[in-house]
Structure formats: structure tokens, C-alpha cells
């Protein structure tokens with residue numbers, strides 16, 4: 001089952017709130033109501049943990065070992081308000097169309113949210129037709145849609161294919177052909193590695209250097225013209241991050257993946273403990289992803305955090321041979 005939405009819709013919004021409210025704080029304590037009995041994954045949670053999706057948050061779970069009855073007794077005895085959905089019979093209140101919902105919750109949704117429920121079923125039927133599912137009825141009615149993995153049927157999934165060729169003349173250089181032409185955003189994504197410089201060492205206007213923080217010596221060279229799709233990245237100096245060429249190659253690919261795939265999910269901003277990354281959509285719904293070079297300390301957390309460098313890599317990844325023009 002592929003669920004990416006908690007990271008985007010819940011954690012993203014909470015991260016923003018924490019950043020706005022406690023921007024000067026290095027860490028915040030957050031008290032949460034998760035309990036072991038809610039799921040097998042939650043059963044393994046610690047009462048206090050710094051290993052949270054939100055970089056600067058320490059999560060404290062005071063009712064981790066409470067049962068359902070403990071919670072209800074507490075709510076009723078203290079006369080606390082609670083969500084009306086519980087009165088309607090829902091045993092858990094999340095998003096009404098969550099793929100994790102039980103058949104009972106779906107049944108209640110079909111009654112209490114009939115219009116939305118029908119609209120969602122139409123979306124599923126249309127998607128099943130568009131992607132040539134074998135058994136369209138089962139896909140929708142038996143919940144097979146919940147088993148989806150990757151971006152089959154989604155237009156932007158084709159951006160997961162970046163053509164890559166190691167350079168035959170120089171083992172420290174990597175050649176890419178990008179689906180999305182080079183623009184300023186590409187250079188922004190290299191700020192975690194160092195200082196972006198297009199003056200000091202460049203011999204032509206298609207060269208941008210990344211300088212090592214401190215020494216200001218050239219660390220990486222990006223060669224490729226804005227508006228074009230061919231890019232060559234050369235490792236010029238083996239610093240601790242780039243000591244191992246395989247690692248360097250991986251980190252570079254991760255940032256290029258971000259460049260291709262970013263939909264502004266805010267995952268990267270959530271990872272940065274230094275509030276250096278801000279991401280929003282502009283009026284035309286274009287992603288605006290900024291890294292504040294003054295705040296960035298080069299910890300590379302944002303580079304390494306997601307497999308493939310970008311949360312969307314996991315969400316959209318598909319086998320190349322399964323990408324049929326007709327399926328998008």
C-alpha cells in the first residue's frame with residue numbers, strides 16, 4: 001500500500017507551524033496521543049524519541065500504553081469535547097478516503113459522505129480505465145486500488161527516468177540527460193554541498209562551480225547551459241562528503257532526482273534542522289524551493305534523507321518497460 005499523504009499533508013503543515021512559532025529554537029518538545037494498540041508499527045514506538053519525521057522535534061507520547069477504554073473514560077470523566085465522527089460510529093478519525101480505513105469506515109463514509117464517496121469512486125473507475133486494469137470492478141469495489149505502488153498512470157512518473165552515462169575520459173565526471181531543462185533551481189539544490197559560484201573559476205557561461213565552505217576551493221563543476229538538458233557534473237576535490245567517489249555520485253544523483261521530481265511536498269523542509277529550506281507553490285502552482293545559503297551548514301541531511309534523494313522517487317518510481325505512452 002502506498003501512502004505518501006501523511007508526510008505531505010500532516011507532517012508538512014505541522015512542520016510549518018513549528019517553524020513559524022519556534023523559529024529561534026533548535027529543538028521543540030511535542031506531546032502526541034499515539035498509542036501502541038493502534039497499530040503494529042506504533043507498538044514499537046518509544047515514549048520519548050528524537051527520531052521523528054520533523055528534524056527539530058522531540059516527540060513525547062504520554063498515553064502510549066493506554067487502551068481505548070482508558071482514553072474514553074478519560075474523555076468522558078473530564079467532559080472533553082470529541083469529534084462527532086465517533087458519534088456516527090467511526091472507530092478512528094482520519095481522512096475519510098484513507099486506503100488504511102476498514103470496510104466498516106468505508107461503509108459509514110458511503111452513508112455520511114455520499115457525494116464525496118461517489119465522486120471518489122468515479123475517480124477510481126476513470127483511473128482504472130485509463131491504465132487498462134484487467135478487472136476494473138475488482139480494482140474499485142474490492143479495494144485493489146489500495147495496492148498500488150509507484151507512479152504508473154501518472155504523467156510526472158516519466159521524470160523518474162534520468163539518462164545517466166559515466167564519463168569515459170574522466171572517472172570523476174558524470175553525464176546526465178535531464179527530462180527537465182536546466183534552470184536556477186538546479187544550482188539551488190547544490191547549496192548543501194557548498195557555495196555556488198559562477199565567476200571565480202568559470203571559463204565559459206555554461207559553467208557553475210560549487211566551492212568548499214571555508215577554503216573556497218572548487219569542489220564540483222556543473223557544466224550545462226540553462227534551458228538545455230545535457231549536464232556534466234565533475235568532482236574536483238575529494239572532501240569528507242565526497243571522499244568515496246561512489247558516494248559522491250549517489251549524492252549528485254539524489255539532487256538531480258530532486259530537480260526532476262520535486263512537486264513541493266515539503267519533505268525536504270521537514271528534514272532540515274536549521275530552517276534553511278523553504279518550499280511553497282506560487283500563484284501559478286509552480287514549486288518555489290529555496291535554500292538559505294546563510295543558514296545551510298552543509299550537514300547533507302536533506303540530501304540523504306529520502307531513498308533516491310526525493311520522497312517522490314518512491315511514490316512515482318515505475319519500471320521503464322511498464323511506462324506506456326497510453327498509460328498516462
Ligand code: SF4
Pocket residue numbers: 003004005006009010094095097098099100
Ligand atoms: S489518514 Fe490516510 S489518507 Fe489521510 S493523510 Fe494519513 S495516510 Fe493519508
Ligand code: SF4
Pocket residue numbers: 258259261262263264265266267268269279306309310311312
Ligand atoms: S525534492 Fe522531493 S522530497 Fe524534497 S520537497 Fe521536493 S518533492 Fe518533497
Ligand code: SF4
Pocket residue numbers: 192271272273274275276277291295296297298299300301302303
Ligand atoms: S539539511 Fe543540512 S544541508 Fe540540507 S539545507 Fe539544511 S543545513 Fe543545509
